[in-house]
Amino acid sequence: MLPPFWDYRREYDELRDEVLAAVDRVFKSGQLILGPEGVAFERAMAGYVGVSGGVGVNSGTDAIYIALAAAGVTAGDEVITVPNTAVPTVSAIQILGARPVLVDIRDEDFLMDVAQIEAAITPRTKAIIPVHLYGQCVDLDPLMAIATRHGLKVIEDCAQSQGALYKNRRCGSIGTASTFSFYPTKLLGGYGDGGMVLSDDEAVVRLARSLRFYGMEETYYAERHGYNSRLDEVHAAILALKLPRVDGWIGRRRHIASQYRRGFEGSGLRLPTENAYGRHVYHLFVVETPGDRDATLQRIDARGLKCGVQYRWPIHLMRGYEDLGYRAGQFPVAEKKAQRIFSLPIYPHLKDEEVDEVVAVVRAAI
The missing domain is CATH 3.40.640.10 (Type I PLP-dependent aspartate aminotransferase-like (Major domain))
Structure with missing residues (x-):
């Protein structure tokens, strides 16, 4: 399961x-x-x-x-x-x-x-x-x-x-x-x-x-x-x-992130970058697909795995923030990312074998 x-x-x-x-x-x-x-x-x-x-x-x-x-x-x-x-x-x-x-x-x-x-x-x-x-x-x-x-x-x-x-x-x-x-x-x-x-x-x-x-x-x-x-x-x-317990939980998250990195090597997914100046705690493990993200998520969902998208709409493209006066195309990097990214399950109590199952399902879908 x-x-x-x-x-x-x-x-x-x-x-x-x-x-x-x-x-x-x-x-x-x-x-x-x-x-x-x-x-x-x-x-x-x-x-x-x-x-x-x-x-x-x-x-x-x-x-x-x-x-x-x-x-x-x-x-x-x-x-x-x-x-x-x-x-x-x-x-x-x-x-x-x-x-x-x-x-x-x-x-x-x-x-x-x-x-x-x-x-x-x-x-x-x-x-x-x-x-x-x-x-x-x-x-x-x-x-x-x-x-x-x-x-x-x-x-x-x-x-x-x-x-x-x-x-x-x-x-x-x-x-x-x-x-x-x-x-x-x-x-x-x-x-x-x-x-x-x-x-x-x-x-x-x-x-x-x-x-x-x-x-x-x-x-x-x-x-x-x-x-x-x-x-x-x-x-x-x-x-x-x-x-x-926070630092221990961070250690576990980083372990899961490294497991994902090994599992998705050569998959075509763009994996998170960890900057040399700091330590990433992997609140989310966000990947980027070169193809149709939503079609990929549909295939993943059909296999019984739920992934997330944080965030599907940049702030300036939301109806509630039209009053800020921005337009589509004004923040091209944020807009491109919003169309391509999705997040994999990552939390300290996730088991190693479950991480392997996530990798297998996502690789099959992409």
């Missing part, structure tokens, strides 16, 4: 006793929101990434707009990012009344083409969001140099890259702030939504902490306009017990 594209239940079976003990501990504590479990997890995540402070919030989307707001982005500002990302990256910008400005990606690794950033900067540009897509980092040194020259904030979108390295530095430790998602499919995932803002800037952390709770600080007095976005104690406790 072929494995599912993703399934949390094997992980839960392994951790069930610890998860239920953590949930029971929280329920018995009498505190469900903004309590000691959340504080402990914020400190643990900050320590893992290598920054001084973390602020738990309700989702990865909330983390992005709260981080932007805490960094000073307001209505009318422009924020540079990429078209091949999940909708939350750009929807978070628009929640603030700011405007997403897009630049194309690199052909070799699906990541932001840093060389295109300066041409996109205007007097209204306030920040850049590099999306560390699929499990590895954007080339941050030249990006940070551009941001410094132009006085721009950098908010790292780390939703798909927990544990990735850039020149031996943790993903999320380099920009003004970084954002993480704990959506169930993520490398560090909960059993529901969750997110976090991380930063070495004490002022950013302090403001993010206020913004997540209606703009309040010590009392029920709003110092500023804010939001309701809090990571609950149950999820904080569960995520905290999973965090020490």
